[in-house]
Amino acid sequence: MEIGEKIYGFEVKEKKYVREVEGNIIQMEHLSTGAQVIVIDNQDVKKSFLVGFRTIPKDSTGVFHILEHSVLNGSRRYPDKSMFVNLMKHSMAEFVNAITYPDHTVYPFCTENDKDFMNLMDVYLNAVFCPNVLTDKEIFEQEGWHFQCEDGKNPEISGVVYNEMKGVFSSLDSILEDEISKAMFPETAYRFVSGGFPDTIPALSYEEFLEYYRTFYNASNCCIVLYGRMNTEQILEYIDKVYLGKMKRSEPAKPVMLQKPVKGIRNKLYDKEKFGNQGVFASCTYSLGDFDNRERMNAVYILMQAIMGEDEAPMKKGLIQSLGIPEIQYFIMDGIRQPYFAIKIKNTDKETAGRLKMAITEQADRLCREGIGEEVLVSAINRLEFWMREKGGSWPEGIEYVLDIAGGWTQGTGPCEMIEFEETYVKMRTLVKEGYFEALLKKIFLENAHEAEVFLEPFENAEEKGQEEETEDLPGLSADDLLHKKEEPLTRVEEESGITYLKQELPSKGVVYQSYYFDISELEPEKVPYAKLFSELLGILPTRMHSLEELVIEKNMWLGNVRTYLEAYTNTDDIRHVRLKFVMDISCLEQNLLRAVKLGEELLYNTILEHPEVILKRIRQSRMELERGFVISGNSYASGRAAAHYMTEGAARERYSGILYYQS
Numbered sequence: 001m002e003i004g005e006k007i008y009g010f011e012v013k014e015k016k017y018v019r020e021v022e023g024n025i026i027q028m029e030h031l032s033t034g035a036q037v038i039v040i041d042n043q044d045v046k047k048s049f050l051v052g053f054r055t056i057p058k059d060s061t062g063v064f065h066i067l068e069h070s071v072l073n074g075s076r077r078y079p080d081k082s083m084f085v086n087l088m089k090h091s092m093a094e095f096v097n098a099i100t101y102p103d104h105t106v107y108p109f110c111t112e113n114d115k116d117f118m119n120l121m122d123v124y125l126n127a128v129f130c131p132n133v134l135t136d137k138e139i140f141e142q143e144g145w146h147f148q149c150e151d152g153k154n155p156e157i158s159g160v161v162y163n164e165m166k167g168v169f170s171s172l173d174s175i176l177e178d179e180i181s182k183a184m185f186p187e188t189a190y191r192f193v194s195g196g197f198p199d200t201i202p203a204l205s206y207e208e209f210l211e212y213y214r215t216f217y218n219a220s221n222c223c224i225v226l227y228g229r230m231n232t233e234q235i236l237e238y239i240d241k242v243y244l245g246k247m248k249r250s251e252p253a254k255p256v257m258l259q260k261p262v263k264g265i266r267n268k269l270y271d272k273e274k275f276g277n278q279g280v281f282a283s284c285t286y287s288l289g290d291f292d293n294r295e296r297m298n299a300v301y302i303l304m305q306a307i308m309g310e311d312e313a314p315m316k317k318g319l320i321q322s323l324g325i326p327e328i329q330y331f332i333m334d335g336i337r338q339p340y341f342a343i344k345i346k347n348t349d350k351e352t353a354g355r356l357k358m359a360i361t362e363q364a365d366r367l368c369r370e371g372i373g374e375e376v377l378v379s380a381i382n383r384l385e386f387w388m389r390e391k392g393g394s395w396p397e398g399i400e401y402v403l404d405i406a407g408g409w410t411q412g413t414g415p416c417e418m419i420e421f422e423e424t425y426v427k428m429r430t431l432v433k434e435g436y437f438e439a440l441l442k443k444i445f446l447e448n449a450h451e452a453e454v455f456l457e458p459f460e461n462a463e464e465k466g467q468e469e470e471t472e473d474l475p476g477l478s479a480d481d482l483l484h485k486k487e488e489p490l491t492r493v494e495e496e497s498g499i500t501y502l503k504q505e506l507p508s509k510g511v512v513y514q515s516y517y518f519d520i521s522e523l524e525p526e527k528v529p530y531a532k533l534f535s536e537l538l539g540i541l542p543t544r545m546h547s548l549e550e551l552v553i554e555k556n557m558w559l560g561n562v563r564t565y566l567e568a569y570t571n572t573d574d575i576r577h578v579r580l581k582f583v584m585d586i587s588c589l590e591q592n593l594l595r596a597v598k599l600g601e602e603l604l605y606n607t608i609l610e611h612p613e614v615i616l617k618r619i620r621q622s623r624m625e626l627e628r629g630f631v632i633s634g635n636s637y638a639s640g641r642a643a644a645h646y647m648t649e650g651a652a653r654e655r656y657s658g659i660l661y662y663q664s
């Protein structure tokens with residue numbers, strides 16, 4: 001596929017090789033409808049798909065959230081509601097979901113199986129383009145809202161989204177966030193609750209709901225993202241033939257308009273009876289400019305990690321001390337047209353809450369004058385670069401990419417800008433020395449024309465009480481032929497000075513993962529709990545080379561993650577002998593490998609095992625964690641205890657993680 005080429009009703013608009021995804025990013029437009037298709041053409045076997053729409057709310061009825069739920073309740077080709085759920089349940093999909101954001105709605109999935117991919121894609125496209133809710137009002141009532149009458153009681157409002165949002169708004173954190181949106185964006189669509197505000201949801205009629213569907217869920221307002229190793233042409237042909245090719249062109253929705261700078265302030269009272277007395281909440285928020293300036297946003301992430309990322313970070317530490325509070329939280333609200341930075345404190349008193357803004361200003365002013373410190377900034381850059389390369393945690397990489405790209409498309413930002421970061425990071429490293437980050441800090445905290453202060457305060461009033469949380473159910477699907485072989489990575493075995501190395505070469509975007517195994521099978525059983533304790537102490541005690549504060553900086557600078565623990569193994573043909581290993585996992589950026597290994601070595605061999613107060617604290621914490629474990633998952637401790645009687649492996653585990661460990 002080359003630029004200008006027309007293929008199955010699509011025209012290739014842009015094509016670029018992007019190193020960060022090790023493949024081409026191809027942007028296409030569907031000629032008759034204007035639908036956008038973005039392809040990340042690489043060799044990842046975990047294929048991902050997303051279909052999304054710009055969905056800009058005009059009120060807080062939660063219409064797009066109800067739409068998101070409703071379209072997954074049966075479609076023309078897959079009419080049976082329970083069949084849809086059944087299909088999904090037996091799929092090989094690693095990830096299926098639907099998410100309503102403040103200004104767009106997406107339906108992503110990820111699977112390794114080609115047939116499964118085609119099946120799921122059809123189910124998703126059928127759901128969004130031909131949902132049964134268009135003719136079946138009951139689905140709207142069930143997912144949105146309806147009256148429920150029980151014998152002898154007044155009718156009550158119920159509905160999946162209605163109940164879910166009642167759950168969301170039973171938390172003061174959600175209320176605070178909602179107030180922040182109103183304060184920061186008093187004139188744009190972001191002042192509304194896209195998920196729906198419980199009291200407003202019942203204002204939505206079925207007819208209006210259908211009108212919203214027609215305006216926003218159409219081909220011209222749609223973006224489809226494909227990621228991974230797949231037969232792209234076959235997929236494009238299918239999408240055009242079965243869906244887009246049969247649709248008409250209409251007007252796509254425009255991105256949310258820009259809010260002109262405001263100094264917002266909101267004071268909200270919350271009912272002490274309903275929420276319990278949680279003290280005063282306060283937040284200060286600062287606009288970060290336009291979403292489209294991704295280079296600046298990258299710099300913001302680095303800056304905030306440097307000054308707020310750790311308890312020892314200069315701004316966080318300064319704020320905690322000057323306000324005399326135990327904790328302070330922050331977040332970056334990205335993914336909207338005008339991202340912002342928020343600092344919040346909870347469970348405090350009115351006087352402290354009132355001092356927050358001033359304290360932030362003082363700290364920002366101090367850091368501008370004294371400088372943030374080169375080491376702190378470089379360590380933050382390294383840390384973030386590691387996160388960018390490792391790309392998230394629990395979700396498949398492809399899902400992170402398709403979500404990022406859909407988020408960018410919503411704001412009118414191109415896919416390459418959303419994904420490329422290597423050049424920016426090279427530049428950031430040079431900017432450290434030029435005072436760039438201090439200047440950015442000044443702009444955000446001291447010279448910002450667009451900011452807000454929000455307070456939540458308790459008041460007495462006894463009215464309604466008690467709210468329930470509702471969890472969201474996710475759909476699932478199965479394919480007929482799920483025969484699928486997982487590719488096992490090739491392992492090279494090497495020996496050097498009595499040490500065995502197992503090496504696997506896998507695409508890992510510049511991140512190196514290492515595990516060191518030390519055999520401790522000869523240890524007397526009574527001493528196993530001590531080995532476990534030792535593994536928990538590494539990294540929280542100083543070493544002969546570094547104090548604890550220095551160690552935190554060193555770890556951020558050179559390591560991605562480090563973890564030490566015990567693991568028991570038995571050979572399948574000799575189950576009577578257990579091999580107990582002390583394990584150290586290290587991950588780091590490739591260029592930091594030597595320093596990372598050295599630091600791991602330092603932790604292992606040079607940790608100062610004195611400081612009885614730290615050790616005692618760790619033991620108490622362990623005990624608490626175990627006790628919590630007994631309550632939450634008592635069954636697994638019981639089965640572990642049972643396993644200890646008939647498996648040597650189980651017996652060993654019992655000594656370092658089970659009830660026996662607790663007793664010792």
Ligand SMILES: [Zn+2]
Binds near residue numbers: 164472
């Ligand atoms: Zn929901």
